[in-house]
Amino acid sequence: MAKAATKPVAKSAAQPxxxxxxxxxxxxxxxxxxxxxEEKAGQLYxxxxxxxxxxxxxxxxxxxxxxxxxxxxxxxxxTSYRDHGHMLACGMDPxxxxxxxxxxxxxxxxxxxxxxxxxxxxxxxxxxxxxxxAQVPLGTGLGFAHKYKKDGKVAMVYLGDGAVNQGQVxxxxxxxxxxxxxxxxxxxxxxxxxxxxxxxxxxGTKLCDRGLAYGIPGEQVDGMDVAxxxxxxxxxxxxxxxxxxxxxxxxxxxxxxxxxxxxPAKYRTKEEVAKMRQEHDPIDRLRERLLAEKHIxxxxxxxxxxxxxxxxxxxxxxxxxxxxPDPAELxxxxxxxxxxxxx
Amino acid sequence: MxxxxxxxxxxxxxxxxxxxxxxxxxxxxxxxGDILAEIETDKATMEVExxxxxxxxxxxxxxxxxxxxxxTPIAVLRxxxxxxxxxxxxxxxxxxxxxxxxxxxxxxxxxxKAPAPAKPAAVPQAAxxxxxxxxxxQTVREALRDAMAEEMRRDDxxxxxxxEVAEYQGAYKVSQGLLEEFxxxxxxxxxxxxxxxxxxxxxxxxSGLKPIVEFMTFNFxxxxxxxxxxxxxxxxYMSGGQMGSPIVFRGPNGAAxxxxxxxxxxxxxxxxxxPGLKVVAPWSAADAKGLLKSAIRDPNPVIFLENxxxxxxxFEVPQDKDWIVPIGKAKVVRPGNQVTITAFSRxxxxxxxxxxxxxxxxxxxxxIDLRTIRPLDTATIVASVKKxxxxxxxxxxxxxxGIGSEMAAVMMEQAFDYLDAPxxxxxxxxxxxxxxxxxxxxxxxxxxxxxxxxxxxxxx
Ligand SMILES: Cc1ncc(C[n+]2csc(CCOP(=O)(O)OP(=O)(O)O)c2C)c(N)n1
Ligand SMILES: [Mg+2]
Numbered sequence: 001m002a003k004a005a006t007k008p009v010a011k012s013a014a015q016p017x018x019x020x021x022x023x024x025x026x027x028x029x030x031x032x033x034x035x036x037x038e039e040k041a042g043q044l045y046x047x048x049x050x051x052x053x054x055x056x057x058x059x060x061x062x063x064x065x066x067x068x069x070x071x072x073x074x075x076x077x078x079t080s081y082r083d084h085g086h087m088l089a090c091g092m093d094p095x096x097x098x099x100x101x102x103x104x105x106x107x108x109x110x111x112x113x114x115x116x117x118x119x120x121x122x123x124x125x126x127x128x129x130x131x132x133x134a135q136v137p138l139g140t141g142l143g144f145a146h147k148y149k150k151d152g153k154v155a156m157v158y159l160g161d162g163a164v165n166q167g168q169v170x171x172x173x174x175x176x177x178x179x180x181x182x183x184x185x186x187x188x189x190x191x192x193x194x195x196x197x198x199x200x201x202x203x204g205t206k207l208c209d210r211g212l213a214y215g216i217p218g219e220q221v222d223g224m225d226v227a228x229x230x231x232x233x234x235x236x237x238x239x240x241x242x243x244x245x246x247x248x249x250x251x252x253x254x255x256x257x258x259x260x261x262x263x264p265a266k267y268r269t270k271e272e273v274a275k276m277r278q279e280h281d282p283i284d285r286l287r288e289r290l291l292a293e294k295h296i297x298x299x300x301x302x303x304x305x306x307x308x309x310x311x312x313x314x315x316x317x318x319x320x321x322x323x324x325p326d327p328a329e330l331x332x333x334x335x336x337x338x339x340x341x342x343x
Numbered sequence: 344m345x346x347x348x349x350x351x352x353x354x355x356x357x358x359x360x361x362x363x364x365x366x367x368x369x370x371x372x373x374x375x376g377d378i379l380a381e382i383e384t385d386k387a388t389m390e391v392e393x394x395x396x397x398x399x400x401x402x403x404x405x406x407x408x409x410x411x412x413x414x415t416p417i418a419v420l421r422x423x424x425x426x427x428x429x430x431x432x433x434x435x436x437x438x439x440x441x442x443x444x445x446x447x448x449x450x451x452x453x454x455x456k457a458p459a460p461a462k463p464a465a466v467p468q469a470a471x472x473x474x475x476x477x478x479x480x481q482t483v484r485e486a487l488r489d490a491m492a493e494e495m496r497r498d499d500x501x502x503x504x505x506x507e508v509a510e511y512q513g514a515y516k517v518s519q520g521l522l523e524e525f526x527x528x529x530x531x532x533x534x535x536x537x538x539x540x541x542x543x544x545x546x547x548x549x550s551g552l553k554p555i556v557e558f559m560t561f562n563f564x565x566x567x568x569x570x571x572x573x574x575x576x577x578x579x580y581m582s583g584g585q586m587g588s589p590i591v592f593r594g595p596n597g598a599a600x601x602x603x604x605x606x607x608x609x610x611x612x613x614x615x616x617x618p619g620l621k622v623v624a625p626w627s628a629a630d631a632k633g634l635l636k637s638a639i640r641d642p643n644p645v646i647f648l649e650n651x652x653x654x655x656x657x658f659e660v661p662q663d664k665d666w667i668v669p670i671g672k673a674k675v676v677r678p679g680n681q682v683t684i685t686a687f688s689r690x691x692x693x694x695x696x697x698x699x700x701x702x703x704x705x706x707x708x709x710x711i712d713l714r715t716i717r718p719l720d721t722a723t724i725v726a727s728v729k730k731x732x733x734x735x736x737x738x739x740x741x742x743x744x745g746i747g748s749e750m751a752a753v754m755m756e757q758a759f760d761y762l763d764a765p766x767x768x769x770x771x772x773x774x775x776x777x778x779x780x781x782x783x784x785x786x787x788x789x790x791x792x793x794x795x796x797x798x799x800x801x802x803x
Contacts, residue, residue, distance in 0.1 A: 051601030114778030
């Protein structure tokens with residue numbers, strides 16, 4: 001469960017309201033969609049249809065779904081290379097995401113970005129960044145723009161437990177606090193940066209405290225519980241919207257798969273992974289709750305399974321049928337043509 | 344309905360692997376997520392998870408089989424649940440597109456069999472001329488590891504630092520075994536803080552230590568470039584010679600395979616621009632070893648550019664711990680007298696392929712492996728051009744202000760009267776690296792393009 005924030009609760013952050021039934025069901029479906037999408041991506045990678053680096057989000061679904069549950073239309077999102085879940089949660093089309101993974105013309109970046117680099121101006125998803133930590137100043141800039149434009153929106157900036165050691169993260173924290181920028185920093189603490197555990201890389205492993213010197217309040221949240229994430233997100237987003245500046249949410253989560261497809265993950269025990277899967281799986285936990293509280297019955301869940309499976313099948317078909325980009329695409333989009341801007 | 348289980352690709356550059364162990368037997372029931380088998384590549388051991396449910400009906404590839412190509416059917420799974428039918432279908436019929444995947448197209452033919460000990464036959468493998476001692480067939484990966492180990496044994500001021508270099512044995516397994524031999528005070532895992540640990544390394548070098556700083560890939564050295572350029576390269580000069588930086592920055596450089604724009608670029612011309620740095624980019628395993636040893640012994644900061652696609656390639660390597668390759672010497676890897684082709688790192692292999700294509704058309708090309716980019720061995724290049732009167736410069740990086748531009752300038756200054764044709768440049772296409780397989784291939788120099796450029800300067 002969420003621990004108490006290190007700062008008093010902000011004024012617009014009401015006590016976590018009871019989550020309506022239809023919301024819970026939707027969160028379940030959104031998590032399931034991400035899970036099934038990622039499983040399929042792993043399979044396509046094995047078949048050689050996806051290349052390069054491919055970082056799966058399996059296990060961490062509750063984080064992004066819970067955050068989006070509290071977000072408003074127009075809030076912005078930016079993250080690292082482990083981005084498929086974020087895109088789906090932002091409402092991007094699984095077809096376009098999958099087709100980008102297969103490097104096809106129908107992908108969100110026309111096949112030019114791949115797994116790590118997708119964007120959607122429409123859905124306010126700002127990528128998809130391959131350099132660990134780089135998205136943090138960038139996301140702080142999104143927050144700066146919200147404040148500058150006085151649009152009342154907030155930037156959600158995701159980073160890993162490894163990224164949190166990069167110097168530019170602290171340069172960003174300082175500016176965000178100094179200028180009270182509407183930003184929520186979401187540290188997805190999945191316990192490992194590639195093969196390095198938090199204990200082996202961080203002096204001071206309570207990562208939500210990394211902003212204290214700048215006066216940025218931080219909170220550790222059970223990132224395997226979508227309701228806990230949603231509640232913490234509502235508070236932090238409210239603070240930001242009220243002009244009180246940034247918050248750090250440290251989501252305690254776990255990735256079930258290796259860092260990327262080529263990581264054998266020998267640095268942790270099978271028991272550790274199995275225990276997380278059995279006792280903390282965000283989807284199983286919500287499923288139990290949905291049934292226990294009678295929000296939905298087995299039949300309803302089965303229908304949802306089928307609906308999600310169909311979506312993934314369609315995305316997969318699209319991603320394989322979509323043609324490779326036209327060779328001429330190699331030269332486009334390097335610079336924006338002044339003529340195009342004038343037109 | 345039965346589904347074939349295919350040999351999966353477990354990394355961007357994997358084309359084949361060893362099926363080391365079956366964890367399920369014929370007739371076993373299998374659930375999605377169950378581990379079916381273990382696979383070994385030259386980098387790692389990996390588990391193959393089942394994606395579908397069913398019963399293991401047949402094992403097609405027995406355990407212990409080496410060199411199983413990616414996408415080879417390795418088992419047959421009989422499905423039990425009709426509803427599952429929709430998803431597995433593609434697995435039985437992989438699209439032909441798979442065949443065109445970049446990793447296969449890019450791995451030079453002779454090397455595709457790594458880690459099998461077969462060595463590339465067509466390529467002259469002469470070690471440094473003076474050497475006549477024992478050699479062994481080694482991969483570039485092993486040669487680099489040996490260079491570090493030998494120098495660490497020789498000088499206790501040498502230490503290795505970087506992300507995943509110790510317990511993980513290197514993200515690309517280059518530092519395999521070093522933690523075990525030298526312990527955690529000399530083989531140090533860092534947090535992901537490139538600017539910090541590069542600066543820390545330079546500071547340690549100021550006070551006489553000899554750090555080897557590994558960048559997981561050189562793409563991430565951009566986080567640290569200020570410390571490399573402003574601190575490592577300039578301090579000896581600014582201090583009037585009091586304080587040098589005997590440090591090596593090493594790691595894979597250039598395009599790997601399908602890792603897109605932020606993870607695929609060549610830093611040769613970036614760092615070669617900087618006075619106060621030496622820049623080395625070897626191709627063969629022997630040069631990788633001999634030059635890395637020189638770099639570690641060098642009192643100056645050395646940028647040591649490796650290439651992921653070369654790590655698994657095998658060459659003959661001298662086995663004498665005192666044998667080194669001097670920095671600043673290019674090497675003629677294929678003698679010829681009608682056109683000179685210069686290249687470095689992975690492009691040497693591609694240039695040699697081009698030379699074979701040219702030979703078939705009766706053009707005798709000389710291929711020079713630059714090995715060191717700065718200081719550039721202009722003497723060897725000029726001597727060659729005096730003989731051939733033509734130069735084609737090849738690099739994977741971008742053309743603008745690239746190594747080829749420098750080559751053209753050197754020719755104008757030092758060999759103008761010997762040139763029978765303008766210097767030709769073959770370089771990466773002037774765009775960020777695309778992800779799509781077909782576009783990536785178009786973005787990188789291919790042997791046919793090099794041969795075409797050579798023919799042009801020969802007016803053929
Ligand atoms: C500047 C930089 N250094 C190193 C890398 C290589 N790298 C990619 S992901 C990663 C681990 C990051 O771990 P974490 O921040 O915990 O995120 P997670 O992968 O767990 O989501 C590393 C070292 C990189 N992409 N960029
Ligand atoms: Mg992590």
